Amino acid sequence: MKFRTIRGTKDILPNEAYQWQFVEATVRRIFEQFNYREIRTPMFEETALFARSIGELTDIVSKEMYTFTDRGGTSLTLKPEMTASVIRAYIQHNLGSSAPLTKLFYISPMFRQERPQAGRLRQFHQFGAEALGSQYPEIDAEVILLALSIYKAFGIEEVTLKLNSLGCEKCRPAYKMLLQSELRKVYNDLSPDSQHRVEENPLRVLDSKDPQDRAATTNMPLIKDYLCTDCQTHFQELQSLLNASGIAFEIDGRLVRGLDYYTKTAFELISSHLGSQDALAGGGRYDLLTQELGGKPTPGIGFAAGIERLLLVLDKQKLFRGGSPQTSVFVASLGNDMIQNAFEIARRIRLAGISAEMDFHRRSLKAQMREADRQKVNVVVLVGGDEWASGAVLVKDMRSGEQHNVKVAELIEFIQQIVQAQSDKPRDSRNESELSIQGLSTKEHGTSKI
């Protein structure tokens, strides 16, 4: 095979595509219940947008972006996340002018050049939401509830909510200096990656998964204990809202997240059904980002969730519902001189909004009936024979096995009734004897056109 998918990317084949559609439809339904509206942004943006918002020193910006220079010499990047693009669109189109709160959701591919493994791809897909305009903890609680409600809608209950507050521009600088001075004391015990971070991005040292870093930082001060009054109140109010809604959470003072734009609330949803890449979703508040990107100061909070990881959990927990759509009618033709008529009958059935298929291999009636059975259609319409000569077709109800002689002019209404009656009942395969058309003269005759 000469060409294959690029490492870390995947084809979504037809049988999987229906699972994706099921996921997307469910996600949209819940977003709409919470009054979020969809936004779609381009796949690529100016590189500086992501560098400015996510942070130059983050792994995403420093190591993982798909960045290229276009023929006009502009540095562009395939979006590694949506928040930056949403804020760019919010500012560019002045979305905040018409309402005090703008609630947006998205479902989109994202691109990060990470080392591929289970639940980690280079082109992956996220659904997510951003609420712009409120500084109050009730919107933080709603965003968290929204994310949890989506998993609940799929039947996924075992999700751990980890929560932290990352402070603000008032309290974080002093804490950062304190942490830095403490980290310098254990510098030699840290992994090379964390040693780099001590001076540049010390908070990230705390959420390193490296056991060496974990051991060296067990007694480090945590930001949640150094919050200013404003951040403390916000964090407390959020917790009491969550408690009042019966939402369980764990405070994780080491939860920092891999993007630099967060202020105050940061959270992650973790699943024990995933391996090392156990974060189903992550999010938080970013009260300075809009201003940072050139807009009016606008507080915001949001989250994003990996669709591939959700699919892994749905698969592990056998929570998929519904299957691929099924074709309702198979139009069989008795002899090659009936193909044009069968083609026309199929066209008319589809025009009436009913799905129809026919044979494209000029096969025998027996083989066509087997194909109709394989496709589990509700109805077979047989075009040809004596019926056709008298302006009718044979209609076989594949559930009951009953056959009817139906005038072509009444065919659509007749099929509609059968399909309607069978619509919510799946049909099993039939055995060979049930696949025959009874009383049919095997002689192929009748060439009249409809």
Ligand code: HAM
């Ligand atoms: P993030 O934590 O980088 O946050 O990504 C959110 C989710 O996307 C992760 O929890 C994970 O499920 C999924 N994900 C991330 N990288 C990959 C990958 N390489 N392969 C598969 N899935 C992946 C953000 O993207 C922020 N924009 C979230 C946010 C929105 N914060 C505020 N608003």
